[in-house]
Amino acid sequence: MTREEETRCIQGVLDGDPEAFEPLVRAYQTQVYHLALRLLDSEADAADAAQDAFLRAYTSLSSFRGESRFSVWLYRLTHNICLDYLRKRRRHAAVSLQTEDEDGEEQEFDLPDERYSPEALAERAEDRAAVRAAIAALPPDCREILTLREIGGLSYEELAETLSIERGTVKSRLNRARKKLCALLASGGNFSPPPASKKGKGGAPRG
Amino acid sequence: MAEHEYYEELITAALDGELTPEESLKLSAHLESCPRCRAFAQAMGAVAGAGAEQLPDPPEDFTRRVMDAVRAQTPGKKKKSVLPFPARLAALAAAAALVLWAGVSALGNLGDKNPSPASDTVSISNGAQGPIIRSADTYGAAGGEEEASEEAAPVEGLDGGMAAPAALESVFRLYAGEDTGAEPVLESANGEFLAALLTGDEPAAVPDRGADYTLVYSGGDGGERTVRLWESDGTVVVETEDGAGRAVSAQSLAEILAAGD
Numbered sequence: 117m118t119r120e121e122e123t124r125c126i127q128g129v130l131d132g133d134p135e136a137f138e139p140l141v142r143a144y145q146t147q148v149y150h151l152a153l154r155l156l157d158s159e160a161d162a163a164d165a166a167q168d169a170f171l172r173a174y175t176s177l178s179s180f181r182g183e184s185r186f187s188v189w190l191y192r193l194t195h196n197i198c199l200d201y202l203r204k205r206r207r208h209a210a211v212s213l214q215t216e217d218e219d220g221e222e223q224e225f226d227l228p229d230e231r232y233s234p235e236a237l238a239e240r241a242e243d244r245a246a247v248r249a250a251i252a253a254l255p256p257d258c259r260e261i262l263t264l265r266e267i268g269g270l271s272y273e274e275l276a277e278t279l280s281i282e283r284g285t286v287k288s289r290l291n292r293a294r295k296k297l298c299a300l301l302a303s304g305g306n307f308s309p310p311p312a313s314k315k316g317k318g319g320a321p322r323g
Numbered sequence: 324m325a326e327h328e329y330y331e332e333l334i335t336a337a338l339d340g341e342l343t344p345e346e347s348l349k350l351s352a353h354l355e356s357c358p359r360c361r362a363f364a365q366a367m368g369a370v371a372g373a374g375a376e377q378l379p380d381p382p383e384d385f386t387r388r389v390m391d392a393v394r395a396q397t398p399g400k401k402k403k404s405v406l407p408f409p410a411r412l413a414a415l416a417a418a419a420a421l422v423l424w425a426g427v428s429a430l431g432n433l434g435d436k437n438p439s440p441a442s443d444t445v446s447i448s449n450g451a452q453g454p455i456i457r458s459a460d461t462y463g464a465a466g467g468e469e470e471a472s473e474e475a476a477p478v479e480g481l482d483g484g485m486a487a488p489a490a491l492e493s494v495f496r497l498y499a500g501e502d503t504g505a506e507p508v509l510e511s512a513n514g515e516f517l518a519a520l521l522t523g524d525e526p527a528a529v530p531d532r533g534a535d536y537t538l539v540y541s542g543g544d545g546g547e548r549t550v551r552l553w554e555s556d557g558t559v560v561v562e563t564e565d566g567a568g569r570a571v572s573a574q575s576l577a578e579i580l581a582a583g584d
Contacts, residue, residue, distance in 0.1 A: 149381035237369035
């Protein structure tokens with residue numbers, strides 16, 4: 117959907133025609149749903165959250181100023197609604213999604229190592245089930261930024277805006293997300309923390 | 324930040340096409356001399372895009388569900404009813420307030436108590452029209468089959484006695500009969516809740532014709548007011564201060580309640 121079409125739909129809704137909203141739903145439902153699915157990890161919750169996001173977009177459309185792309189604004193609503201869902205579930209996920217601890221407990225990315233050979237990794241990355249499991253094992257903030265980047269196609273600027281973080285944090289978080297993904301894929305489905313022999317930092321004190 | 328971390332982030336940004344020209348030059352120069360970062364770049368390149376792995380599509384009826392919810396949010400677009408239901412009940416309360424309030428100044432000189440509700444009734448599209456619409460503005464709705472009438476006149480000169488129900492947004496409780504200590508027929512903290520209640524499966528709240536009700540609602544000043552309602556010949560009648568009645572709706576309460584769905 118072009119930006120002009122978007123603007124026309126938005127204006128239509130603001131002029132009182134609810135049907136003008138439908139093309140916007142059709143255009144973005146998949147991305148919004150996928151973002152919610154990545155964050156909530158439940159198809160039922162994702163459908164509900166995605167619906168809430170569209171409904172909130174509809175009712176607060178007059179506050180959309182057109183300074184960013186409509187999709188970015190919509191993803192931001194989705195992000196906030198998913199956080200509410202996570203909070204309601206009272207899982208620690210909601211907390212870690214907001215931590216800005218960029219390099220705490222990071223798995224050391226040891227190179228060179230044949231497990232990380234680009235060929236082996238690329239092969240693993242083709243394996244959908246492995247990728248899905250690896251992404252599910254990522255911390256929520258990493259899952260989210262990867263999703264926004266690779267499904268939503270957001271630029272760093274837009275990611276910063278959507279997630280209310282600095283551009284520098286976008287870079288480091290994406291880097292961290294991909295590194296973890298690499299490590300998870302390379303570990304071949306064994307997603308337990310790396311062995312203690314690695315020069316991990318911040319690990320639990322060993323006896 | 325450690326040097327390699329700096330370059331790692333540049334590599335990530337390069338994969339995303341987010342490098343400035345300077346950064347790009349810097350990174351190429353570094354990659355030539357650093358096998359570690361070259362390996363890193365290759366590994367990252369292998370997983371870049373993995374995040375776009377196929378996810379299931381949204382449920383088939385997703386668009387329809389959203390649009391149904393959207394339409395339900397939209398006032399005044401369906402059927403005949405001009406106001407969304409909560410607005411209509413708010414309008415009813417507004418009308419009740421108006422009549423009460425008008426009763427002090429304007430209706431007082433209708434003189435000698437006429438206890439018959441029917442004989443004193445005015446239709447909602449007359450005297451009460453202006454204020455009803457005003458109160459319903461908060462719902463973004465307006466309009467209706469108005470017929471101008473001289474009955475509108477009393478609205479203008481209402482400066483005495485009671486405060487105008489300017490911002491009547493909350494309808495609280497509707498009681499069957501006069502006993503406000505009993506269970507209300509309808510209860511609502513706000514219009515939305517009321518709408519939810521009224522669009523429920525069963526119109527359990529639909530009263531029998533002819534029964535008396537007491538409506539407790541909030542006025543613009545935040546205080547609660549109480550008014551008695553009854554039905555007469557299929558219209559809702561509100562008791563005025565002088566004990567007479569004024570019809571505030573051309574519909575019966577049952578019709579108003581049933582129109583919620």
